[in-house]
Amino acid sequence: xxxxxxxxxxxxxxxxxxxxxxxxxxxxxxxxxxxxxxxxxxxxxxxxxxxxxxxxxxxxxxxxxxxxxxxxxxxxxxxxxxxxxxxxxxxxxxxxxxxxxxxxxxxxxxxxxxxxxxxxxxxxxxxxxxxxxxxxxxxxxxxxxxxxxxxxxxxxxxxxxxxxxxxxxxxxxxxxxxxxxxxxxxxxxxxxxxxxxxxxxxxxxxxxxxxxxxxxxxxxxxxxxxxxxxxxxxxxxxxxxxxxxxxxxxxxxxxxxxxxxxxxxxxxxxxxxxxxxxxxxxxxxxxxxxxxxxxxxxx
Amino acid sequence: xxxxxxxxxxxxxxxxxxxxxxxxxxxxxxxxxxxxxxxxxxxxxxxxxxxxxxxxxxxxxxxxxxxxxxxxxxxxxx
Numbered sequence: 001x002x003x004x005x006x007x008x009x010x011x012x013x014x015x016x017x018x019x020x021x022x023x024x025x026x027x028x029x030x031x032x033x034x035x036x037x038x039x040x041x042x043x044x045x046x047x048x049x050x051x052x053x054x055x056x057x058x059x060x061x062x063x064x065x066x067x068x069x070x071x072x073x074x075x076x077x078x079x080x081x082x083x084x085x086x087x088x089x090x091x092x093x094x095x096x097x098x099x100x101x102x103x104x105x106x107x108x109x110x111x112x113x114x115x116x117x118x119x120x121x122x123x124x125x126x127x128x129x130x131x132x133x134x135x136x137x138x139x140x141x142x143x144x145x146x147x148x149x150x151x152x153x154x155x156x157x158x159x160x161x162x163x164x165x166x167x168x169x170x171x172x173x174x175x176x177x178x179x180x181x182x183x184x185x186x187x188x189x190x191x192x193x194x195x196x197x198x199x200x201x202x203x204x205x206x207x208x209x210x211x212x213x214x215x216x217x218x219x220x221x222x223x224x225x226x227x228x229x230x231x232x233x234x235x236x237x238x239x240x241x242x243x244x245x246x247x248x249x250x251x252x253x254x255x256x257x258x259x260x261x262x263x264x265x266x267x268x269x270x271x272x273x274x275x276x277x278x279x280x281x282x283x284x285x286x287x288x289x290x291x292x293x294x295x296x297x298x299x
Numbered sequence: 300x301x302x303x304x305x306x307x308x309x310x311x312x313x314x315x316x317x318x319x320x321x322x323x324x325x326x327x328x329x330x331x332x333x334x335x336x337x338x339x340x341x342x343x344x345x346x347x348x349x350x351x352x353x354x355x356x357x358x359x360x361x362x363x364x365x366x367x368x369x370x371x372x373x374x375x376x377x
Protein backbone atom coordinates (compact mmCIF):
# COMPACT_ATOMS: atom_id res chain seq x y z
CA UNK A 1 0.00 0.00 0.00
CA UNK A 2 2.77 2.37 0.94
CA UNK A 3 4.58 1.50 -2.26
CA UNK A 4 1.52 2.29 -4.34
CA UNK A 5 1.05 5.60 -2.55
CA UNK A 6 4.71 6.37 -3.05
CA UNK A 7 4.41 5.60 -6.76
CA UNK A 8 1.37 7.86 -6.98
CA UNK A 9 3.22 10.63 -5.19
CA UNK A 10 6.14 10.27 -7.55
CA UNK A 11 3.67 10.31 -10.41
CA UNK A 12 2.16 13.57 -9.20
CA UNK A 13 5.63 15.06 -8.92
CA UNK A 14 6.43 13.89 -12.42
CA UNK A 15 3.29 15.46 -13.82
CA UNK A 16 4.64 18.77 -12.54
CA UNK A 17 7.62 18.43 -14.85
CA UNK A 18 6.00 17.70 -18.18
CA UNK A 19 9.19 17.77 -20.21
CA UNK A 20 10.82 15.06 -18.16
CA UNK A 21 7.64 13.03 -17.90
CA UNK A 22 8.01 10.46 -20.70
CA UNK A 23 11.49 9.28 -19.86
CA UNK A 24 10.86 9.52 -16.14
CA UNK A 25 7.94 7.12 -16.32
CA UNK A 26 10.07 4.66 -18.22
CA UNK A 27 12.83 5.05 -15.66
CA UNK A 28 10.33 4.64 -12.86
CA UNK A 29 8.95 1.46 -14.41
CA UNK A 30 12.40 -0.02 -14.81
CA UNK A 31 13.33 1.04 -11.27
CA UNK A 32 10.21 -0.61 -9.90
CA UNK A 33 11.05 -3.77 -11.83
CA UNK A 34 14.61 -3.69 -10.51
CA UNK A 35 13.28 -3.55 -6.96
CA UNK A 36 10.83 -6.30 -7.74
CA UNK A 37 13.39 -8.78 -9.01
CA UNK A 38 15.89 -8.23 -6.19
CA UNK A 39 17.04 -11.53 -4.81
CA UNK A 40 15.82 -13.59 -7.75
CA UNK A 41 18.18 -15.65 -9.90
CA UNK A 42 20.27 -13.49 -12.26
CA UNK A 43 18.72 -15.16 -15.31
CA UNK A 44 15.20 -14.27 -14.18
CA UNK A 45 16.28 -10.71 -13.36
CA UNK A 46 17.85 -10.16 -16.77
CA UNK A 47 14.88 -11.58 -18.64
CA UNK A 48 12.30 -9.60 -16.70
CA UNK A 49 14.17 -6.33 -17.04
CA UNK A 50 14.68 -6.84 -20.76
CA UNK A 51 10.98 -7.62 -21.20
CA UNK A 52 9.94 -4.53 -19.29
CA UNK A 53 12.36 -2.23 -21.12
CA UNK A 54 11.06 -3.47 -24.44
CA UNK A 55 7.44 -3.37 -23.31
CA UNK A 56 7.64 0.20 -22.01
CA UNK A 57 9.34 1.37 -25.18
CA UNK A 58 6.84 -0.34 -27.49
CA UNK A 59 3.87 0.79 -25.43
CA UNK A 60 4.99 4.40 -25.64
CA UNK A 61 5.71 4.12 -29.35
CA UNK A 62 2.24 2.68 -29.96
CA UNK A 63 0.60 5.46 -27.95
CA UNK A 64 2.48 8.17 -29.83
CA UNK A 65 1.63 6.53 -33.14
CA UNK A 66 -2.04 6.73 -32.22
CA UNK A 67 -1.69 10.47 -31.80
CA UNK A 68 -1.45 10.75 -28.02
CA UNK A 69 0.79 13.54 -26.81
CA UNK A 70 3.91 12.62 -24.85
CA UNK A 71 2.52 13.70 -21.45
CA UNK A 72 -0.72 11.81 -22.07
CA UNK A 73 1.18 8.72 -23.13
CA UNK A 74 3.31 8.97 -20.01
CA UNK A 75 0.23 9.33 -17.82
CA UNK A 76 -1.29 6.21 -19.36
CA UNK A 77 1.94 4.32 -18.83
CA UNK A 78 2.10 5.52 -15.24
CA UNK A 79 -1.48 4.44 -14.69
CA UNK A 80 -0.66 1.02 -16.08
CA UNK A 81 2.39 0.74 -13.84
CA UNK A 82 0.53 1.66 -10.66
CA UNK A 83 -2.45 -0.50 -11.54
CA UNK A 84 -0.15 -3.45 -12.16
CA UNK A 85 1.77 -3.16 -8.89
CA UNK A 86 -0.40 -5.58 -6.92
CA UNK A 87 -0.10 -8.11 -9.74
CA UNK A 88 3.65 -7.57 -9.78
CA UNK A 89 3.83 -8.26 -6.05
CA UNK A 90 1.83 -11.44 -6.51
CA UNK A 91 4.25 -12.48 -9.25
CA UNK A 92 7.17 -11.79 -6.92
CA UNK A 93 5.74 -13.76 -4.02
CA UNK A 94 5.02 -16.68 -6.35
CA UNK A 95 8.74 -17.45 -6.22
CA UNK A 96 8.66 -17.84 -2.45
CA UNK A 97 5.49 -19.88 -2.73
CA UNK A 98 7.17 -22.16 -5.26
CA UNK A 99 10.07 -22.67 -2.86
CA UNK A 100 7.77 -23.58 0.00
CA UNK A 101 5.83 -25.93 -2.28
CA UNK A 102 9.00 -27.61 -3.35
CA UNK A 103 10.18 -28.22 0.17
CA UNK A 104 6.70 -28.93 1.45
CA UNK A 105 5.27 -27.82 4.71
CA UNK A 106 8.44 -28.89 6.48
CA UNK A 107 9.88 -25.53 5.52
CA UNK A 108 7.26 -23.81 7.63
CA UNK A 109 8.09 -25.67 10.82
CA UNK A 110 11.32 -23.85 11.65
CA UNK A 111 9.83 -20.60 10.37
CA UNK A 112 6.71 -20.92 12.46
CA UNK A 113 8.69 -21.97 15.52
CA UNK A 114 11.08 -19.08 15.18
CA UNK A 115 8.44 -16.41 14.75
CA UNK A 116 6.06 -17.84 17.30
CA UNK A 117 8.92 -17.79 19.81
CA UNK A 118 9.91 -14.28 18.87
CA UNK A 119 6.38 -12.99 18.88
CA UNK A 120 5.43 -14.58 22.15
CA UNK A 121 8.44 -14.47 24.42
CA UNK A 122 11.52 -12.79 23.09
CA UNK A 123 10.91 -9.59 21.21
CA UNK A 124 7.38 -8.90 20.02
CA UNK A 125 8.29 -5.76 18.08
CA UNK A 126 11.08 -7.48 16.18
CA UNK A 127 8.82 -10.42 15.50
CA UNK A 128 6.31 -8.21 13.75
CA UNK A 129 8.79 -6.89 11.26
CA UNK A 130 10.60 -10.17 10.80
CA UNK A 131 7.30 -11.80 10.16
CA UNK A 132 6.41 -9.13 7.66
CA UNK A 133 9.56 -10.04 5.78
CA UNK A 134 8.55 -13.67 5.80
CA UNK A 135 5.12 -12.98 4.32
CA UNK A 136 6.19 -14.53 1.05
CA UNK A 137 6.53 -18.06 2.40
CA UNK A 138 3.49 -17.65 4.61
CA UNK A 139 1.35 -16.76 1.62
CA UNK A 140 1.41 -20.40 0.66
CA UNK A 141 -1.57 -20.46 3.01
CA UNK A 142 -2.78 -17.04 1.99
CA UNK A 143 -2.62 -16.98 -1.76
CA UNK A 144 -4.25 -13.78 -2.86
CA UNK A 145 -4.26 -12.58 0.73
CA UNK A 146 -1.12 -10.50 0.62
CA UNK A 147 -3.02 -7.24 0.09
CA UNK A 148 -5.25 -7.96 3.02
CA UNK A 149 -2.17 -8.82 5.04
CA UNK A 150 -0.57 -5.51 4.16
CA UNK A 151 -3.70 -3.61 5.13
CA UNK A 152 -3.93 -5.40 8.46
CA UNK A 153 -0.25 -4.90 9.12
CA UNK A 154 -0.65 -1.21 8.38
CA UNK A 155 -2.91 -0.78 11.39
CA UNK A 156 -1.06 -0.67 14.70
CA UNK A 157 -3.99 -2.14 16.60
CA UNK A 158 -4.37 -5.19 14.41
CA UNK A 159 -0.73 -5.76 13.57
CA UNK A 160 0.29 -7.46 16.78
CA UNK A 161 -2.63 -9.86 16.81
CA UNK A 162 -2.40 -10.57 13.14
CA UNK A 163 1.29 -11.37 13.34
CA UNK A 164 0.70 -13.65 16.30
CA UNK A 165 -2.00 -15.44 14.36
CA UNK A 166 0.22 -15.83 11.34
CA UNK A 167 2.90 -17.26 13.59
CA UNK A 168 0.44 -19.71 15.10
CA UNK A 169 -0.80 -20.84 11.70
CA UNK A 170 2.72 -21.21 10.35
CA UNK A 171 3.66 -23.20 13.43
CA UNK A 172 0.62 -25.45 13.18
CA UNK A 173 0.95 -25.85 9.44
CA UNK A 174 4.57 -26.75 9.77
CA UNK A 175 3.98 -29.31 12.44
CA UNK A 176 4.54 -32.61 10.64
CA UNK A 177 1.83 -34.68 12.29
CA UNK A 178 -0.93 -32.12 11.89
CA UNK A 179 -2.52 -32.13 8.44
CA UNK A 180 -3.84 -28.84 7.11
CA UNK A 181 -7.43 -30.06 7.21
CA UNK A 182 -7.21 -30.16 11.01
CA UNK A 183 -5.78 -26.67 11.15
CA UNK A 184 -8.74 -25.02 9.46
CA UNK A 185 -11.30 -25.93 12.13
CA UNK A 186 -8.75 -24.84 14.73
CA UNK A 187 -8.62 -21.42 13.17
CA UNK A 188 -12.37 -21.33 12.77
CA UNK A 189 -13.08 -21.59 16.50
CA UNK A 190 -11.84 -18.08 17.36
CA UNK A 191 -14.19 -16.64 14.74
CA UNK A 192 -17.01 -17.28 17.21
CA UNK A 193 -15.31 -15.50 20.11
CA UNK A 194 -16.56 -12.00 19.23
CA UNK A 195 -20.11 -13.31 19.44
CA UNK A 196 -19.41 -14.79 22.85
CA UNK A 197 -17.37 -11.78 23.94
CA UNK A 198 -19.86 -9.15 22.86
CA UNK A 199 -22.40 -9.60 25.67
CA UNK A 200 -19.62 -10.36 28.12
CA UNK A 201 -17.82 -7.09 27.33
CA UNK A 202 -14.45 -8.74 26.85
CA UNK A 203 -11.75 -6.20 26.07
CA UNK A 204 -9.64 -8.52 23.97
CA UNK A 205 -12.33 -8.69 21.35
CA UNK A 206 -10.22 -6.85 18.79
CA UNK A 207 -7.66 -9.60 18.96
CA UNK A 208 -10.38 -12.20 18.62
CA UNK A 209 -11.74 -10.35 15.62
CA UNK A 210 -8.38 -10.34 13.94
CA UNK A 211 -8.08 -14.04 14.54
CA UNK A 212 -11.52 -14.57 13.12
CA UNK A 213 -10.48 -12.70 10.00
CA UNK A 214 -7.51 -14.99 9.77
CA UNK A 215 -9.80 -17.98 9.99
CA UNK A 216 -11.97 -16.60 7.24
CA UNK A 217 -9.03 -15.79 5.04
CA UNK A 218 -7.60 -19.25 5.52
CA UNK A 219 -10.82 -20.76 4.28
CA UNK A 220 -10.64 -18.89 1.05
CA UNK A 221 -7.20 -20.10 0.14
CA UNK A 222 -7.21 -20.99 -3.51
CA UNK A 223 -10.78 -19.90 -4.28
CA UNK A 224 -9.58 -17.22 -6.66
CA UNK A 225 -13.06 -15.82 -6.57
CA UNK A 226 -12.82 -12.12 -7.23
CA UNK A 227 -16.19 -11.31 -5.71
CA UNK A 228 -15.28 -13.02 -2.45
CA UNK A 229 -11.87 -11.39 -2.51
CA UNK A 230 -13.44 -7.98 -3.06
CA UNK A 231 -15.96 -8.56 -0.31
CA UNK A 232 -13.32 -9.52 2.25
CA UNK A 233 -11.10 -6.66 1.20
CA UNK A 234 -13.95 -4.21 1.64
CA UNK A 235 -14.73 -5.70 5.04
CA UNK A 236 -11.17 -5.30 6.22
CA UNK A 237 -10.97 -1.77 4.91
CA UNK A 238 -14.19 -0.88 6.73
CA UNK A 239 -12.84 -2.46 9.89
CA UNK A 240 -9.59 -0.56 9.49
CA UNK A 241 -11.35 2.75 8.99
CA UNK A 242 -13.83 2.13 11.79
CA UNK A 243 -11.06 1.38 14.24
CA UNK A 244 -9.16 4.48 13.25
CA UNK A 245 -12.24 6.68 13.40
CA UNK A 246 -13.23 5.56 16.87
CA UNK A 247 -9.70 5.43 18.22
CA UNK A 248 -10.23 1.99 19.68
CA UNK A 249 -7.20 0.73 21.52
CA UNK A 250 -7.51 -1.52 24.56
CA UNK A 251 -11.13 -0.61 25.04
CA UNK A 252 -13.23 -1.41 22.03
CA UNK A 253 -15.46 1.06 20.25
CA UNK A 254 -19.02 -0.26 20.04
CA UNK A 255 -19.14 -0.06 16.28
CA UNK A 256 -16.02 -2.17 15.91
CA UNK A 257 -17.36 -4.78 18.29
CA UNK A 258 -20.66 -4.98 16.47
CA UNK A 259 -18.84 -5.07 13.19
CA UNK A 260 -16.73 -8.00 14.27
CA UNK A 261 -19.85 -9.85 15.32
CA UNK A 262 -21.46 -9.18 11.98
CA UNK A 263 -18.28 -10.06 10.15
CA UNK A 264 -17.89 -13.38 11.93
CA UNK A 265 -21.43 -14.43 11.22
CA UNK A 266 -21.31 -13.24 7.63
CA UNK A 267 -17.97 -14.91 6.99
CA UNK A 268 -19.19 -18.15 8.43
CA UNK A 269 -22.32 -18.04 6.31
CA UNK A 270 -20.39 -17.16 3.18
CA UNK A 271 -18.06 -20.07 3.64
CA UNK A 272 -20.55 -22.71 4.65
CA UNK A 273 -23.21 -21.88 2.11
CA UNK A 274 -22.10 -19.70 -0.74
CA UNK A 275 -18.62 -21.02 -1.22
CA UNK A 276 -19.66 -24.65 -1.15
CA UNK A 277 -22.54 -23.81 -3.45
CA UNK A 278 -20.20 -22.12 -5.93
CA UNK A 279 -17.75 -24.94 -5.86
CA UNK A 280 -20.51 -27.48 -6.50
CA UNK A 281 -21.87 -25.36 -9.33
CA UNK A 282 -18.49 -25.04 -10.98
CA UNK A 283 -17.75 -28.73 -10.63
CA UNK A 284 -21.18 -29.74 -11.96
CA UNK A 285 -20.84 -27.39 -14.91
CA UNK A 286 -17.37 -28.71 -15.66
CA UNK A 287 -18.47 -32.36 -15.43
CA UNK A 288 -21.53 -31.73 -17.59
CA UNK A 289 -19.49 -29.94 -20.21
CA UNK A 290 -16.88 -32.68 -20.32
CA UNK A 291 -19.60 -35.34 -20.62
CA UNK A 292 -21.60 -33.65 -23.36
CA UNK A 293 -18.90 -32.36 -25.65
CA UNK A 294 -16.62 -35.36 -25.36
CA UNK A 295 -14.31 -33.42 -27.53
CA UNK A 296 -11.55 -32.47 -25.22
CA UNK A 297 -8.23 -31.95 -26.79
CA UNK A 298 -5.55 -33.16 -24.46
CA UNK A 299 -2.17 -31.77 -25.17
CA UNK B 300 -3.65 -2.48 -28.66
CA UNK B 301 -5.95 -1.25 -31.40
CA UNK B 302 -8.99 -0.24 -29.48
CA UNK B 303 -8.48 3.20 -28.04
CA UNK B 304 -11.30 2.67 -25.54
CA UNK B 305 -9.45 -0.29 -24.13
CA UNK B 306 -6.29 1.69 -23.66
CA UNK B 307 -6.91 2.14 -19.96
CA UNK B 308 -7.61 -1.55 -19.64
CA UNK B 309 -4.37 -2.66 -21.24
CA UNK B 310 -3.19 -5.54 -19.05
CA UNK B 311 -0.46 -4.71 -16.60
CA UNK B 312 3.07 -5.96 -17.15
CA UNK B 313 2.64 -8.57 -14.42
CA UNK B 314 -0.51 -9.99 -16.01
CA UNK B 315 0.90 -10.12 -19.53
CA UNK B 316 4.16 -11.83 -18.69
CA UNK B 317 2.54 -14.29 -16.35
CA UNK B 318 0.12 -15.27 -19.10
CA UNK B 319 2.80 -15.48 -21.78
CA UNK B 320 5.03 -17.52 -19.49
CA UNK B 321 2.19 -19.90 -18.74
CA UNK B 322 1.26 -20.33 -22.40
CA UNK B 323 4.90 -20.97 -23.22
CA UNK B 324 5.09 -23.62 -20.51
CA UNK B 325 1.98 -25.24 -21.94
CA UNK B 326 3.68 -25.35 -25.32
CA UNK B 327 1.11 -23.08 -26.96
CA UNK B 328 3.67 -20.36 -27.62
CA UNK B 329 7.35 -20.25 -28.23
CA UNK B 330 9.55 -17.20 -27.93
CA UNK B 331 12.94 -15.89 -28.85
CA UNK B 332 14.78 -12.64 -28.40
CA UNK B 333 15.17 -10.51 -31.44
CA UNK B 334 18.71 -10.66 -32.73
CA UNK B 335 20.54 -8.84 -35.48
CA UNK B 336 21.27 -5.16 -35.78
CA UNK B 337 17.74 -3.85 -36.09
CA UNK B 338 17.29 -2.85 -32.42
CA UNK B 339 20.59 -1.02 -32.36
CA UNK B 340 19.96 0.67 -35.69
CA UNK B 341 16.49 1.79 -34.63
CA UNK B 342 17.64 2.83 -31.19
CA UNK B 343 15.24 0.64 -29.26
CA UNK B 344 15.49 -2.33 -26.91
CA UNK B 345 15.37 -5.79 -28.49
CA UNK B 346 11.92 -7.33 -28.66
CA UNK B 347 10.93 -10.69 -27.33
CA UNK B 348 9.08 -12.31 -30.19
CA UNK B 349 6.33 -14.84 -29.60
CA UNK B 350 4.68 -17.14 -32.08
CA UNK B 351 2.11 -19.90 -31.95
CA UNK B 352 3.46 -23.42 -32.03
CA UNK B 353 1.74 -26.23 -33.93
CA UNK B 354 -0.07 -27.06 -30.75
CA UNK B 355 -1.00 -23.40 -30.33
CA UNK B 356 -2.57 -23.31 -33.80
CA UNK B 357 -4.48 -26.49 -33.03
CA UNK B 358 -5.68 -25.09 -29.72
CA UNK B 359 -6.70 -21.84 -31.38
CA UNK B 360 -8.75 -23.66 -34.00
CA UNK B 361 -10.41 -25.80 -31.34
CA UNK B 362 -11.32 -22.79 -29.24
CA UNK B 363 -12.76 -20.98 -32.26
CA UNK B 364 -14.83 -24.07 -33.04
CA UNK B 365 -16.21 -24.00 -29.50
CA UNK B 366 -14.42 -27.16 -28.42
CA UNK B 367 -13.30 -27.46 -24.83
CA UNK B 368 -9.55 -27.61 -24.64
CA UNK B 369 -7.71 -29.14 -21.74
CA UNK B 370 -4.03 -28.60 -21.37
CA UNK B 371 -1.73 -30.08 -18.81
CA UNK B 372 1.89 -29.77 -17.96
CA UNK B 373 3.29 -33.24 -17.79
CA UNK B 374 6.40 -33.26 -15.74
CA UNK B 375 6.08 -29.65 -14.69
CA UNK B 376 4.02 -30.39 -11.64
CA UNK B 377 1.26 -27.91 -12.34
